[in-house]
Amino acid sequence: MPIKVSPVTAGGEIHPNPFVGPINHTASVRVDVSVMTNTVVDSRGYLKPGTLLTRTGTLIGAAGLKYGAVVEATRIHTDNTTLAAVTVDVDVAVALICCINRAILEDSLGRVLNADELANPAGSSPIVLIY
Amino acid sequence: MPDFTWMQAEAELTTAALTVRAQTVNPMDLDNLLYNQFMPRRNVDQTKLSSLTTRDVRITADRREWNARGRYINLVTPPRRELEWVPIESYFKLEEKEINDLLNEVRGNQALFRSIIKARIPERTELLAMANWRRLELDVFEAWALGRITAMNPQTGVTFVTSYNFDVARYTTAGTAWNNGAVNAYNEFLAWLQLAYEAVGPLAGAYMRLATRNAIVADAPNPMPGAITGLVPTVSQVEQRIQDETGRPFRFFVDERTVETFTDGGITRQTVKVWPAQRVAAVPAGFAVGTTAFAPVARAYDISSQTPDAGVDVRGVTVYHEIGNGGRELTVEAQFNPMPDPDEGKLFVINAGV
Numbered sequence: 001m002p003i004k005v006s007p008v009t010a011g012g013e014i015h016p017n018p019f020v021g022p023i024n025h026t027a028s029v030r031v032d033v034s035v036m037t038n039t040v041v042d043s044r045g046y047l048k049p050g051t052l053l054t055r056t057g058t059l060i061g062a063a064g065l066k067y068g069a070v071v072e073a074t075r076i077h078t079d080n081t082t083l084a085a086v087t088v089d090v091d092v093a094v095a096l097i098c099c100i101n102r103a104i105l106e107d108s109l110g111r112v113l114n115a116d117e118l119a120n121p122a123g124s125s126p127i128v129l130i131y
Numbered sequence: 132m133p134d135f136t137w138m139q140a141e142a143e144l145t146t147a148a149l150t151v152r153a154q155t156v157n158p159m160d161l162d163n164l165l166y167n168q169f170m171p172r173r174n175v176d177q178t179k180l181s182s183l184t185t186r187d188v189r190i191t192a193d194r195r196e197w198n199a200r201g202r203y204i205n206l207v208t209p210p211r212r213e214l215e216w217v218p219i220e221s222y223f224k225l226e227e228k229e230i231n232d233l234l235n236e237v238r239g240n241q242a243l244f245r246s247i248i249k250a251r252i253p254e255r256t257e258l259l260a261m262a263n264w265r266r267l268e269l270d271v272f273e274a275w276a277l278g279r280i281t282a283m284n285p286q287t288g289v290t291f292v293t294s295y296n297f298d299v300a301r302y303t304t305a306g307t308a309w310n311n312g313a314v315n316a317y318n319e320f321l322a323w324l325q326l327a328y329e330a331v332g333p334l335a336g337a338y339m340r341l342a343t344r345n346a347i348v349a350d351a352p353n354p355m356p357g358a359i360t361g362l363v364p365t366v367s368q369v370e371q372r373i374q375d376e377t378g379r380p381f382r383f384f385v386d387e388r389t390v391e392t393f394t395d396g397g398i399t400r401q402t403v404k405v406w407p408a409q410r411v412a413a414v415p416a417g418f419a420v421g422t423t424a425f426a427p428v429a430r431a432y433d434i435s436s437q438t439p440d441a442g443v444d445v446r447g448v449t450v451y452h453e454i455g456n457g458g459r460e461l462t463v464e465a466q467f468n469p470m471p472d473p474d475e476g477k478l479f480v481i482n483a484g485v
Contacts, residue, residue: 005294
């Protein structure tokens with residue numbers, strides 16, 4: 001008998017906005033989807049706001065300078081389990097000059113920022129982490 | 132041989148007329164039906180809808196330093212579920228012999244025959260409407276007390292239980308039955324009531340069966356301990372004491388109402404209580420623990436368009452004729468499409484064991 005109760009969404013909190021203050025200086029970065037991880041991309045394929053990226057659209061590593069922080073959750077794929085196989089890159093808007101609440105960003109990513117993300121070597125954009 | 136086509140010529144026996152009459156039946160059944168008090172009607176457009184649960188989110192902001200930004204408040208979304216349901220319907224039939232017997236009673240007087248039929252069919256239609264409302268009543272209180280709906284296939288008698296998948300923390304079971312001598316039912320009830328305030332918010336009282344209330348009252352403290360030993364307080368004294376101890380309004384809602392349900396696909400019936408035994412539910416202030424979604428009946432749109440002045444409620448009980456067996460049989464059906472939609476944030480029920 002088709003009486004049905006289907007749980008559709010569990011409920012929870014949307015991706016928080018980690019920016020403190022206005023964002024006035026934005027640019028477009030072509031994101032290399034294949035190197036994104038499931039901490040910065042949610043289960044529905046959205047790149048989380050505040051994710052720190054290099055100018056070439058990769059995550060911050062030892063050699064990567066911070067170029068910008070993703071402004072708003074942007075869909076770059078259909079999920080976060082098949083990112084490595086994606087060959088098509090996606091343009092995403094990033095903020096070049098901004099303040100980010102580190103605690104909000106870490107809550108959103110579900111991990112602490114690594115040393116490379118916290119460092120500010122010469123040439124990095126002035127993205128200030130507040131903590 | 133009777134031919135039921137004349138029914139459409141009788142103003143009181145058309146589907147529109149019977150529908151209007153069915154819809155004038157008081158759905159409260161002389162205050163025996165209370166669904167509208169606790170899950171008031173809400174009109175919806177289809178028998179499938181998304182249901183949101185209210186969440187009592189009490190986020191607080193913080194003070195900030197001069198020239199600095201304040202606290203970011205993130206959006207919290209409630210759980211969402213999809214409900215899909217089937218109609219409630221009942222019917223009766225008139226067969227050839229019944230009509231012939233009636234014709235024999237009136238000695239073939241067609242006018243008299245029709246005047247009698249005009250009284251009987253609407254009366255029987257009202258019985259269908261009330262049967263439908265009682266099914267809704269059972270469904271509403273089962274959804275509240277047990278967090279589920281039990282539907283029985285009216286032809287096969289097979290039952291289907293559908294759960295609303297509410298949070299298990301809102302439907303608990305007492306570790307020890309409240310009427311066990313090792314515990315004090317009154318104290319157990321007060322402890323549960325305090326949890327109910329936290330889970331639901333302001334309350335009007337608690338809903339339960341008589342046996343449960345009696346167990347609580349029996350264990351309530353002696354109102355005159357120094358003067359009379361073993362004095363059992365009255366119900367109103369216990370209600371007052373609970374109000375005094377909690378500092379909030381409170382009353383017992385006791386429900387011993389019964390309806391008759393079918394035990395299988397046949398006609399055997401049993402008397403059942405509307406409120407399940409042993410369940411105690413928090414009644415929120417304002418009484419509503421959800422809503423009852425009323426979807427339109429597709430056939431009602433035809434009736435409404437044919438007789439727009441009749442004011443037919445397309446979401447109310449709708450009556451439909453069906454003539455069969457070469458005109459020898461008349462089936463009269465009454466249908467509507469409601470579904471209880473409890474608000475999880477207003478639910479808090481315990482199985483007290485008594």
